[in-house]
Amino acid sequence: MTQPYSTARLIASRQPGFSLPRELYCGEQALQDDLQQIWYREWVFAIPSCEIARTGSFSTLQLGEYPVIIVRGADGRVRAFHNVCRHRGQRLCPKTSGSSPKLVCPYHQWTYDLDGKLLYARDMGEGFDPSRYGLKPVHCADIGGMIFVCVAPVPPSLADLAQNLMRYVGPSALAESKVAHSSTIIEKGNWKLVLENNRECYHCGGSHPSLCRTYSDDPLMTVMEGPNAASPEILAHWDRCDKANLPSRFVHGDNMQWRLARVPLMDDAESFTMSGKAAVSRRMGTIPWNDAGALMFYHFPSSWNHFLPDHAIVFRILPISPTETEVTTKWLVHKDAVEGEDYDLQKLTEVWLATNDEDRRVVEENQAGILSPAYEPGPYSPSQEAGVIHLVDWYCATMTERLGLQTAAE
Amino acid sequence: MTRTRTNWAVEPWDDSEMLECTQIVPETADTWTFTFRSPSGAWFDYQPGQFITLDLPVDPSKGQAGNVQRTYTLSSSPSRPLSISVTAKAQATSIATRWMMDNLKPGMKIRAYGPSGIFSSHRHPARKYLFISAGSGITPMMSMTTWAWDSGEDHDIVFVHAARRPSDIIFRQRLEQFAHRSPGLQLRFTVEEPEPFKTWHGYQGRLSQIMLGLMASDYLEREVFCCGPEPFMQAVRDMLIALGYDMDHYHQESFGAPVESEAESPEMDDVIPDEESRAQISFTTSGVTTGCAETDTVLAVAKRAGLNIPSGCTFGLCGTCKIKKVSGEVHMVHNGGISDEDIEDGWILACCSNPMGKIAVEV
Numbered sequence: 186m187t188q189p190y191s192t193a194r195l196i197a198s199r200q201p202g203f204s205l206p207r208e209l210y211c212g213e214q215a216l217q218d219d220l221q222q223i224w225y226r227e228w229v230f231a232i233p234s235c236e237i238a239r240t241g242s243f244s245t246l247q248l249g250e251y252p253v254i255i256v257r258g259a260d261g262r263v264r265a266f267h268n269v270c271r272h273r274g275q276r277l278c279p280k281t282s283g284s285s286p287k288l289v290c291p292y293h294q295w296t297y298d299l300d301g302k303l304l305y306a307r308d309m310g311e312g313f314d315p316s317r318y319g320l321k322p323v324h325c326a327d328i329g330g331m332i333f334v335c336v337a338p339v340p341p342s343l344a345d346l347a348q349n350l351m352r353y354v355g356p357s358a359l360a361e362s363k364v365a366h367s368s369t370i371i372e373k374g375n376w377k378l379v380l381e382n383n384r385e386c387y388h389c390g391g392s393h394p395s396l397c398r399t400y401s402d403d404p405l406m407t408v409m410e411g412p413n414a415a416s417p418e419i420l421a422h423w424d425r426c427d428k429a430n431l432p433s434r435f436v437h438g439d440n441m442q443w444r445l446a447r448v449p450l451m452d453d454a455e456s457f458t459m460s461g462k463a464a465v466s467r468r469m470g471t472i473p474w475n476d477a478g479a480l481m482f483y484h485f486p487s488s489w490n491h492f493l494p495d496h497a498i499v500f501r502i503l504p505i506s507p508t509e510t511e512v513t514t515k516w517l518v519h520k521d522a523v524e525g526e527d528y529d530l531q532k533l534t535e536v537w538l539a540t541n542d543e544d545r546r547v548v549e550e551n552q553a554g555i556l557s558p559a560y561e562p563g564p565y566s567p568s569q570e571a572g573v574i575h576l577v578d579w580y581c582a583t584m585t586e587r588l589g590l591q592t593a594a595e
Numbered sequence: 596m597t598r599t600r601t602n603w604a605v606e607p608w609d610d611s612e613m614l615e616c617t618q619i620v621p622e623t624a625d626t627w628t629f630t631f632r633s634p635s636g637a638w639f640d641y642q643p644g645q646f647i648t649l650d651l652p653v654d655p656s657k658g659q660a661g662n663v664q665r666t667y668t669l670s671s672s673p674s675r676p677l678s679i680s681v682t683a684k685a686q687a688t689s690i691a692t693r694w695m696m697d698n699l700k701p702g703m704k705i706r707a708y709g710p711s712g713i714f715s716s717h718r719h720p721a722r723k724y725l726f727i728s729a730g731s732g733i734t735p736m737m738s739m740t741t742w743a744w745d746s747g748e749d750h751d752i753v754f755v756h757a758a759r760r761p762s763d764i765i766f767r768q769r770l771e772q773f774a775h776r777s778p779g780l781q782l783r784f785t786v787e788e789p790e791p792f793k794t795w796h797g798y799q800g801r802l803s804q805i806m807l808g809l810m811a812s813d814y815l816e817r818e819v820f821c822c823g824p825e826p827f828m829q830a831v832r833d834m835l836i837a838l839g840y841d842m843d844h845y846h847q848e849s850f851g852a853p854v855e856s857e858a859e860s861p862e863m864d865d866v867i868p869d870e871e872s873r874a875q876i877s878f879t880t881s882g883v884t885t886g887c888a889e890t891d892t893v894l895a896v897a898k899r900a901g902l903n904i905p906s907g908c909t910f911g912l913c914g915t916c917k918i919k920k921v922s923g924e925v926h927m928v929h930n931g932g933i934s935d936e937d938i939e940d941g942w943i944l945a946c947c948s949n950p951m952g953k954i955a956v957e958v
Contacts (some may be wrong), residue, residue, distance in 0.1 A: 241934060259800050260788045286934045287914060294907025294915050296932075304805070305912050 192218040193588035196581050203562040205577060210375040210555045216507040220249040222587040223486050228333040228343060230488035230501050231255055233517055234263060235330065235362045241299060244282045248503060251336050253323050254278050258299040265325035265334045266301050271318040330359025346443055353432045353445045353480055357492045358470035362517040366534050369513045370541060374548035376504040377580065379512060382548050383489050384572035392547055396540045399454040399461050408571040409435040409446055422449040422478060429473050440582055441575040442485045449478040456493050457536045463495040465528040467519045485579055498537055508552055514541060607640035608633040613704040622682060622765050626731060627696055628670060630680040638676040643742040644715035644735040645669060646853040647681065650706035653694045665691040666853045669710060670734040674745035682765060684731040711855050714848035721818035722751065725811050727831055729757040729823030732850050733765050736822065740773065750779045753811040757802055759787050761795055783810040803930045804834050805912060815840055821847040832865050837928035866926040866951065874950040878902055878958040879921055893956060894945040902958055904945045911947035918945050923954025
């Protein structure tokens with residue numbers, strides 16, 4: 186069987202420092218390869234753990250072809266399972282979130298305990314052994330209040346990320362927070378375009394009037410060289426944070442798959458609000474100042490996040506089709522913060538609701554242009570778009586290695 | 596020729612003699628065993644499962660007036676008559692037990708009364724026993740189990756115990772040693788949560804009908820002895836009643852207030868749905884009202900009235916038949932298919948709820 190093109194060959198043909206060939210942004214084959222080689226093999230950020238705080242609370246997501254359910258057990262542990270009944274394959278739980286003492290298939294009421302054990306199946310005959318039909322587990326890790334899942338049989342090591350992420354988000358006490366607001370939008374763009382757009386602020390000045398009130402589009406604010414090399418403003422901020430034992434300096438994983446750094450907002454702004462003032466009067470965790478800036482954390486392929494002293498914003502992307510991506514944003518505040526008293530929901534969410542919508546339009550127009558046969562890859566700005574180069578290089582290196590191995594095995 | 600006795604030449608201990616504390620052993624993080632002997636060398640004669648009343652000088656500065664009397668079920672067995680022991684857990688509010696932990700030392704003598712009580716397997720001989728305990732309610736069970744073991748006879752005991760965590764299971768090792776050498780003793784532990792970083796292969800979660808069925812499938816044939824906090828014992832009684840267990844064979848002791856005599860036994864105000872008692876269910880959405888017996892389930896009555904509530908397991912596990920109760924009281928014995936929050940919000944499972952009098956549900 187011949188394929189219209191080979192993802193491996195397209196990647197091999199790309200010019201470093203340039204955007205990717207057209208088919209990688211819109212082809213069905215490219216999406217299938219992305220899913221097989223990246224989305225089904227990497228850890229994917231799923232939800233903040235506070236979203237399923239109590240026994241029986243659950244949340245579901247669709248990771249490519251895999252429906253997954255994440256649930257908190259009676260022992261307080263968070264587990265993830267394939268959201269598929271072991272009877273005849275019904276999707277076990279159709280809701281995106283909720284709470285239930287048992288996981289019950291709505292089709293024939295096969296009943297599973299929160300740890301995945303099959304507790305009850307009616308009239309299955311004498312020799313039926315329920316222990317053989319427990320829910321299939323999905324790897325699941327709660328790292329400092331951020332829950333990641335991986336559907337691979339053997340997941341990649343998380344140790345490096347876990348060690349750093351727990352240290353950096355520890356002061357935000359995510360487990361002691363709650364979801365104040367959640368938004369899910371579909372952007373009509375390839376998942377890589379959604380991430381590329383996130384990895385640079387070259388476009389911010391032209392697109393994000395409200396975000397740019399507090400977030401600087403100076404490329405030196407976005408791109409850091411290392412824990413001891415950054416703009417003077419950031420270095421001063423890190424020195425100040427060091428003295429307060431607040432982890433802040435730039436750290437990153439292999440191939441830049443993840444990055445953590447705390448950067449100051451413009452003009453001592455406190456939060457991503459129209460006024461620059463904190464949106465929530467009851468602060469999260471133990472961050473000592475209102476103007477501690479934003480701890481920025483991204484993780485390829487699925488997530489970028491901002492942890493501020495007064496609230497946190499977590500983002501998750503999931504590919505829906507070659508040219509559609511689901512983007513979910515959650516605003517977290519201290520669990521005891523009261524809406525209308527400690528915060529005003531509109532003030533809390535308006536900047537990023539607007540920014541998300543602006544980004545959606547940017548990405549959709551980007552996709553619309555790339556769909557033209559006239560598109561050809563163009564050069565990234567080395568100073569402004571270093572973050573995009575990190576992403577595209579990580580993507581190409583990962584895919585080349587894995588597709589190369591696959592080709593070699595064929 | 597009269598044969599001389601090697602042991603027990605003397606009379607058994609009576610409570611006119613003070614007891615001497617001889618040994619204090621920690622059992623778990625918050626539970627200690629206190630062992631006593633009689634200074635005269637008298638032996639102890641009692642029934643396994645009974646309790647003793649200790650007279651403790653909690654505030655010695657006030658002399659006798661500072662004493663408090665506290666009853667403790669004996670964790671020792673009369674088959675080992677040289678000493679007696681009590682095993683006590685220090686609750687946050689405890690005064691007497693806390694005093695013993697802080698002040699009682701080997702060599703000290705205290706006044707004691709008893710032993711007495713009616714909670715004993717000796718008073719209800721049976722071929723098969725089911726011991727069900729929670730927390731420090733394990734102590735009389737330990738006494739009765741030790742007796743069964745020491746008697747050297749075949750015994751058949753299913754020993755169910757509920758604890759917070761595996762490390763809170765009092766006497767776990769001693770019971771396991773018995774069980775390793777005796778097929779007639781089956782241990783069934785359930786815990787609220789396992790220890791971090793330690794595997795746990797026992798049961799987990801609140802004791803339920805289903806769990807009980809797995810622990811002792813022939814529970815209907817067993818003489819049941821139950822000891823623990825009142826809500827725990829209430830749940831056990833509800834379970835057994837709903838399962839059709841003959842409650843004449845159920846015996847209970849509360850480690851809070853041990854019972855001295857039959858006359859003192861508290862009246863159990865269990866809800867026992869009665870076939871003769873009439874009840875009535877209004878299905879508000881359908882506009883149907885129908886009479887029924889208290890023993891009928893809401894699900895069965897709905898079906899008889901031509902209404903259908905989607906259901907699955909029919910014993911309170913899967914939760915499919917969850918409906919909203921508008922008014923009235925039901926007696927519900929479920930198997931974990933509904934959360935406490937939902938119950939508080941007025942939800943019931945139709946399959947395992949009996950109407951007590953007039954009720955209305957949204958069906």
